[in-house]
Amino acid sequence: MHVPLLALTGGDPLTRPDLFPIIEFASSRSVRTSLTLLPTPNLEASVIPELKACGLMRAGFWLHGATPALNDNYWGISGLHRRTLDIIGACHEVQLPVQVNTIVSPRSLQAFDSMIDLLARLDVALWNVVFFVPTVRDETAVTLSADEHEEVFVKLYAASKHVHFQIKTTEGQHYQRFLLRQRVKESHRRLTEAEVIPCLPKGVNDGKGLVFINYRGEAFPSRYLPLSGGDVTRQSLGEVYRDSSLFVSLRDSSRLKGKCGRCPVRTVCGGSRARAYAMTGDLFASDPCCAFQA
Numbered sequence: 001m002h003v004p005l006l007a008l009t010g011g012d013p014l015t016r017p018d019l020f021p022i023i024e025f026a027s028s029r030s031v032r033t034s035l036t037l038l039p040t041p042n043l044e045a046s047v048i049p050e051l052k053a054c055g056l057m058r059a060g061f062w063l064h065g066a067t068p069a070l071n072d073n074y075w076g077i078s079g080l081h082r083r084t085l086d087i088i089g090a091c092h093e094v095q096l097p098v099q100v101n102t103i104v105s106p107r108s109l110q111a112f113d114s115m116i117d118l119l120a121r122l123d124v125a126l127w128n129v130v131f132f133v134p135t136v137r138d139e140t141a142v143t144l145s146a147d148e149h150e151e152v153f154v155k156l157y158a159a160s161k162h163v164h165f166q167i168k169t170t171e172g173q174h175y176q177r178f179l180l181r182q183r184v185k186e187s188h189r190r191l192t193e194a195e196v197i198p199c200l201p202k203g204v205n206d207g208k209g210l211v212f213i214n215y216r217g218e219a220f221p222s223r224y225l226p227l228s229g230g231d232v233t234r235q236s237l238g239e240v241y242r243d244s245s246l247f248v249s250l251r252d253s254s255r256l257k258g259k260c261g262r263c264p265v266r267t268v269c270g271g272s273r274a275r276a277y278a279m280t281g282d283l284f285a286s287d288p289c290c291a292f293q294a
Contacts, residue, residue: 001238006033009060009223014042020054027055034099036060039083045090052094058125059091060099066114070107088122097125101170103132104152105142112152116159124165129156131172131289133224133274143279146291153178171224173205174290176269206273207250211241221250224274227283250283258286259293 006026013019013035026033035056037043051059061084064074068081091098100119102108108115119127129152132143144152153175160167169175204210207221207229217233219240220226229244241247249255250273253266260271261284271287279288 001241003031006031007036007060008033009036010038012038012040012042014040014047020050023051023054023056027057032057034058034060036062036099036101037087038062039080039087043083043087045087048087048090048096049094052096056096058097058099060101060128061088062101062103063115063118064103064105065108066111066118070111074103074105074108085122088124092123098122099126099128100124101128101130103130104144105132106144106148107142109144109148109152112155116155116163119165120163126166126168128168128170129172130170131272131275133171133272134278135226143275144289146289149174149289150178150291157182171222171272171274173203173269173272174287174292176203177263177265177290177292180265180268203268203270205250205270207247208270211237211247213237219244221247222274224272225277227277255284256286257282257284259290260284260286263292 008019008022014037016022019035023033023035033056035051035058037059039061048059063071063081063084065071065081068078071081071084072078088098088100100122102115104112131149131152134143149172152172156167156169156175157178206225210222211229212220212223213232214220217231218228219230219232219237220228227246229246230240232240253270254261256263256266256270260266260276263269263271271290273283275289276285276287277283
C-alpha cells in the first residue's frame with residue numbers, strides 16, 4: 001500500500017509485550033514508524049534508547065498547555081508536564097525526533113502563543129494540533145466555535161512563518177481552506193482560487209489517506225469517527241481501505257451537503273467528517289465548526 005507512516009498509539013503502548021517486535025518488523029520493511037507515549041510509570045528514560053535502536057523514527061507526546069497548570073489540569077494528574085519535558089530531553093540525547101500533540105480547547109486558546117514558544121525551546125520536529133471532536137453531546141460546550149477555529153488558524157499560519165518545526169492539524173481540515181485564501185492574497189500576481197487549488201497538497205481526511213486500526217483489528221476512517229469499515233483479522237487492510245462502502249463513500253466529495261458541498265475546496269478540505277457525525281449525526285453534513293460561507 002506504500003504507507004508513508006505507521007503511527008502507534010494507545011492507551012499506554014508500553015504495556016504491550018510485542019511493542020518492540022512490531023517496531024522492528026516495520027523498520028525492517030522500511031515503514032517509517034512513530035510512537036505516541038504517555039508519561040506513565042512504565043516510561044523510564046532508559047526506554048528511549050531501546051526504542052531508537054529498534055528503528056523508531058519519531059516519538060510523540062501529549063502537551064495540552066505550556067504550563068504545568070494547563071497541562072496537568074487537563075489530565076487531572078500533577079507532575080505530568082515536568083515528566084513529559086524530562087522524557088523529551090531523553091529523546092534529544094539519542095537524537096530521536098519528537099512530535100508534540102495538543103488538543104486545542106477554549107481554555108488553552110488563551111495561552112496559544114506561550115505554547116508555540118515552549119515548542120521552539122523544546123526543539124520539536126512536528127506539532128500536531130488536534131481540533132476537538134466531541135464524543136457525547138455534553139462535550140459540545142468545550143468545542144471551539146467556528147470563529148475560534150479561525151483565530152487558531154491565524155495563529156498557526158503566523159507561527160509557520162518563523163518556527164523551525166512542522167505544523168500539522170488533525171480534524172482541522174478547514175485549515176486548508178484558510179491556507180488557500182492566504183496564498184491567493186500573498187501571490188505576486190493576482191491568482192484566483194481556481195488557479196491555486198491544483199497546487200495545494202492532496203488533502204488527508206477521515207478515510208481519505210488515513211485509516212485507524214484499534215487493538216481488536218477493527219478499521220475506522222479515523223480515531224475520532226466511531227464507524228467501522230471492516231476487520232483486518234478477517235480481510236486485508238488494503239481490501240478494507242479500497243473497497244469498504246464506508247471508506248469509498250468518504251472519498252466521494254459529491255456526497256457532501258450544505259456549505260461543505262458548495263465549497264470550492266471540498267476536494268482538498270472536505271471538512272471534519274468525524275465532527276459532522278458527532279455533532280449532527282449525519283456523516284456528510286457540513287462541518288459545524290467551519291466559518292466558510294458560500
